[in-house]
Amino acid sequence: MKYVGRVPKKTLDETPMVRVPYPPFDVLVARVGLRYYAIEDGCNHAGASLCEGFRVDDRVVCPLHAYVFELKTGKLLQPEELCDDQRTFVCEEQGNDVVVWDPGLLTIKGA
Numbered sequence: 443m444k445y446v447g448r449v450p451k452k453t454l455d456e457t458p459m460v461r462v463p464y465p466p467f468d469v470l471v472a473r474v475g476l477r478y479y480a481i482e483d484g485c486n487h488a489g490a491s492l493c494e495g496f497r498v499d500d501r502v503v504c505p506l507h508a509y510v511f512e513l514k515t516g517k518l519l520q521p522e523e524l525c526d527d528q529r530t531f532v533c534e535e536q537g538n539d540v541v542v543w544d545p546g547l548l549t550i551k552g553a
C-alpha cells in the first residue's frame with residue numbers, strides 16, 4: 443500500500459472531516475464512532491471537495507449538488523446510481539495519529 447498521510451486523532455476528534463493532500467483528488471478522513479475512515483475527497487460526480495460539504499452523522503453531503511455519501515464505505519446513498527461510490531482508503535491507528543494508506547485500485551475478493 444502507498445502512504446497517503448497522517449492526521450492527529452485530536453484533530454479528528456475536534457473536526458468533522460479533514461482533507462489530506464493526495465493529488466489529484468485528495469482524501470477525506472473522519473472519525474465515525476470510535477473508528478476512523480477515509481474516502482476520496484473529490485466527489486466523483488463533478489469534482490467538488492466533500493470536506494467543504496457538511497456532515498450529518500455518518501454521512502457527508504456534497505457542497506455542489508448535495509449528493510450523500512456514507513463515510514465508512516464511500517457508498518453513494520442519495521440519489522441512487524447517478525454517480526459511483528467514492529474510493530476508500532485504509533486508516534491505521536498509530537499512537538496518537540491516524541495513518542492513511544492507499545490500497546490501490548485493485549481489490550482482492552474476500553480480503
Ligand code: FES
Binds near residue numbers: 485
Ligand atoms: S459534485 Fe458532488 S454531487 Fe455533484
